[in-house]
Amino acid sequence: MEMSKEVKVSVPEIYGSLVFGDRVMKERLPKETYKALHQAIEEGRSLDLNVANTVAAIMKNWAIEHGATHFTHWFQPMTGFTAEKHDSFISPMPNGTALMEFSGKELVKGEPDASSFPSGGIRATFEARGYTAWDPSSPAFVKDGTLYIPTAFCAYGGQALDKKTPLLKSMEVLNREAVRMLHLLGLPEVKRVDVSLGSEQEYFLVDKTLYKQRKDLLFTGRTLLGAAAPKGQEMEDHYFGVLKPRIAAFMHDLDTELWKLGVPAKTKHNEVAPAQYELAPIFENINIAVDHNQLVMEIMKKVADRHDFACLLHEKPFERINGSGKHNNWSMCTDTGINLLDPGDTPMENLAFLVFLTATIAAVDKYADALRCAVATAGNDHRLGANEAPPAVISIFVGTELEHVLTSLINGTPLESAENSVMKFGAHVLPAFHKDNTDRNRTSPFAFTGNKFEFRMPGSALSCADPNIVLNTAVAEMLSEMNAKLMDVEPEDIEDTVRPLLKNMLMEHQRIIFNGNGYTDEWLEEAKKRGLPNLPSVPDAMPSLISEKNLALFTKHRIFTAEELNARYAIRLENYSKTIHIEALTLQDMVRKDFTPALFRYMCTLETEILQKRAVLPDLPSTLEEHILQHMSSVAEAIGIRIEKMEDDLRKAESIGDALSCARFYHDVVLADMDALREEVDIAEADIPDSELPYPTYAKLLSSAI
Template sequence: MEKSIPEMYGSLVFNDSVMKEKLPKDVYRKLHKTSKYGASLDLDVANTVAAAMKNWAVEHGATHFTHWFQPMTGVTAEKHDSFISPRSNGEVIMEFSGKELVKGEPDASSFPSGGLRATFEARGYTAWDPSSPAFIKDGTLYIPTAFCSYSGEALDKKTPLLRSMEALNEQAVKVLHLLGYDDVTHIDTTIGSEQEYFLIDKDLYKKRKDLLLTGRTLIGAPAPKGQEMEDHYFGVLKPKVSEYMHDLDEELWKLGVPAKTKHNEVAPAQHELAPVFETANVAVDHNQLTMEMMKKVADKHHYACLLHEKPFAGVNGSGKHDNWSIVTNTKMNLLDPGSDPYHNKTFLIFLLATISAVDNYQDLLRISVASAGNDHRLGANEAPPAVVSIFVGDELAKVLDAIDHEASMEKTEKTEMSIGAAVLPNFVKDPTDRNRTSPFAFTGNKFEFRMPGSSLSVADPNIILNTAVASSLEDIYDALKDVPAEELDQEVYKLLKKMLDDHKRILFNGNGYTDAWLEEAKKRGLFNLKSLPDALPQFKAEKNVDLFTKYHIFTESEIDSRYEIKLENYSKTIHIEALTMIDMVKRDFTPALFKYMKAVESELLDKKALLGSVSGYDLRVLKELDACSNAIDEGLAKLEADVKKAEGETDSLAQAEFYHDVILKDMDELRVPVDTAEAKLPSEALPYPTYDQLLFSLR
């Protein structure tokens, strides 16, 4: 008999209910205090937890354990050890100690370190993160951990995220106590990460060298049909795709990932999965699991899952919308405006804290989503522009305008929506429309950061958001801490007005896709950082270094290392793409083109011998293909020569700029004659599947 969903959900997770059942009460209380409030955990408690965790894991068929961490590669890493412990009599027992639970020692020199570690400095440590529950996958107990070097520098994405959560917690609680919320002892940021992805046939995927090696198609003529009919978005799920989504849901539910929503996205073969909100740290772990399981389940269904931000030219790419909010231990959402937002000073303080944070650190938010893949997506008519701005909607715009002009404002009455047919129900209209062009939009009781790319670790933007808002809240606390209680309301609104005056340039409720907005943004002094090489130098700007070091998010050496890692990753990504394109064009496409041209030429000669003349069409086709062949030869020569120049560049920023300014341009120019020629060749003459086969083969 199959398990029901409630029975299935979290069945492979060492979650709170399992801990309550398996641990002594005093140990459970100490562990809960550690995971929720960061209290230290002594070795005796760790030993008891480890024994219970091992017994539970073995009951569920686990034979190994692994410290699961998130190095600067953007994906996860793991090293598996068995539970077996040999005895002198030749037998083994299953053991797992507290020391093995809390600390591991993977090799740190083989992961990206940006110069923090040399090859001979190999030792690194993983440290158990008890705030994210352990789980079982493929017969192994997975223990979420942080990852640092022998000298203590963070080499991962979890450590700075946890630091940023602590910084925001400290500053938010101080402000809330100032406002009279003495029962608030802790806040958490919560995240809901909407994950977009493509599914294509696995056999076709294996025939595309560019997809296999880079995750995106580097050549390919457009299909006769793309997304212009707008019929795929929220369309009926194809039966086999629906089966895949069903199995994916079940696998995620077993691991405690609250997968909630699934649907077709805008582009053909594109889909989306969205979870329920969770605490930031757990949500980040779960999004990594989601991406992994998407690929694993796809393979079982004979699909390939593509998480690249722009796998196909001419149709929408994939993003990962980061829905962010702040919730107290008393279950109060601090970004919920309530029924009367103008008089909800707590909401307004946290709203303006977020607005000022985004304005002050717009460059860091842009950097947090910058990558070789996402740079193809941002700014197109499918994703927000590279300029960071905030949409607050009509109702909040009126509230902020009233604050700005020191005017009173009455409570806005809810509007009932009537669609006009008696059979259809009336319902309360939302206070504001949605703006899908806004990078950072208020959506009712949260902000939706829409710039992250689909393959990105969602830790990166949330590190910046948490830290920037913590800084704003500290400024608010300093401004209000000495104000007498009877004057607090008056001073709060004065402070809100000043913050609004200082930061309203970041507010924009209009169409972010227009050239007029880009001109307006420039006048307002907003950054327009179009690529990673444009953006990344800001990472080491004095104000940003001061922010990171003040709240102990990164040391200066950790800042330098991340700067170098991002540049190196960008250059290596485009380098691999360039080499793959050269290889495909030289070894796959050009021979196919020559073979077809030879066939056309042979047919022309046969017709001339038989009829004494040739048709204008046949001759024109041969001439057009010959022109493409010459252009391909010139484009290949230029790309190969420029790749050699790029390889010789020793300055990391200059190299990344060269890859962006020269190599990507060369690749775009080479693609034109390749795609032009491809469109003239019959499908059977091509050495790889075409766009129409890739995008429209799902059943």
């Protein structure tokens, strides 16, 4: 591909230029309309239809100015992707002309077909009607000639069929309980607590031409076959390495496209594995951040295609090298500017910080199994615990200083003020500076990193909504329990009551705190002694989602009904089984139709070489050729046996009616079949010349982006 010259952009001019955000609304909406819209957003109430009509008309005119001819209600069904149905603005007139119209009713409500989206039994195919409802708290934007309107999505009976609805509910519940707590702590000026999210996105780039030659990448997003490349990540030279020109050009265009859509892309760099990269945004309101992360994944693929790349978002696209995650940086902030997870200079005296820290620790401990369910996917199972990502056991890293704070709180002893030590490099020309009070424990699933928690378990393809719904709701529940115990306490007695309460909660939940290396076998043994759940796979984890404890949590706070939660349980299990089934069929197809013929052709080449040697000189040695041929023949026999067993097991899997039993069979049996078959193929691939192979090797794929 011929590299295009880099075009200079003025970031302030283009940033948010395609977003119908607050600045545009303030400029274009009548003052009363703007005020009414903001009140509706802040108070969580529906818009008057007259206000909606005014907003719709002005939004349409703005969108047309930016090239839009259509509008769509953009929503996030339980597929994990986004969905959209495009309608044009045109309204034909009797004289053969057309007007461009868009009403408040069309803005506020849509009616997509709900029957073909995952519902877990909530909807039958013949019950097709569903509704989308405008979410005015996430701004509309123009993309590819269409006005995109972020919306929630529900069934005709009102059941949530999306990820946005429960996320918004969880935000409201956490806001309510957090504000109640802050008022009890003597901060009546706080009117709102918002959750902030920064979601780091890891991804791979490979050459598009090579990508199209791999059925496994096309159909499953990951390689199902592949011998190791001569060089992987063992030299540790890719991480933060110099950006190659082709990669830099892609990243420049990606930033530009995201900035136009108001996505605050901030950091970009090479990740650990070859051909792996990362993009990190600035923190935002969690609802907008989730919408933006969906956009990030979509725009990454589109921009990659323009640069003749394929963007891989699968959690583990290549064996033997790191997979990709999505680091979920979560914090709580008041409308008065207080970060509730910022310890300040004197954390022992910062009562609000201690309360919200303790609530988070207790929430993660009590609902660790629900958090694990939120990140449980077939792809993420390959990544977790693979010495590149946190283990499946959830623990919390707080760092040395906070551990001293918590210990002092539990023991009731004074805290010896930790010196904020100075970092010196030894060379006088280099500046000295104060070290952070916490390290960044890469092996911890849930790590405190200064003024936020970083949840490192989510996989790269996951919707950010899932873990944050659980986290928001669980923390709200802990705050609710504390509020109930403090509500009748006199203001002057609050601190004396709060500290013993925090002590008891920390003593009950301190088992979740672990500051060591989460990759070791010793930690897994220790976690077992502490009673921490170890749920390594989707079928291991998912029954926890509908346990009595977790069902009570989500129904109490009206995040999910029992029906909605059971539907999600069924959908996740079904998706897991379908994913592995597709992977097994793809592997079978590749081996039968592509690899085995190539193997036989190579064996024929070896046979011909041996016979030709003997024809020229009967005593001429052909030991190497005979050894390779014998080895290939043994492998071919093993491949035949493995394929036959996998086909038989796939037939058994399809006959299993119970969703959990089916998922367990796929995990315990079919995945093992796939691994066994792959092992034989990879052994043979390592000896077959690249020119004879029916697909590009790891060596070609992982070096194609440079």
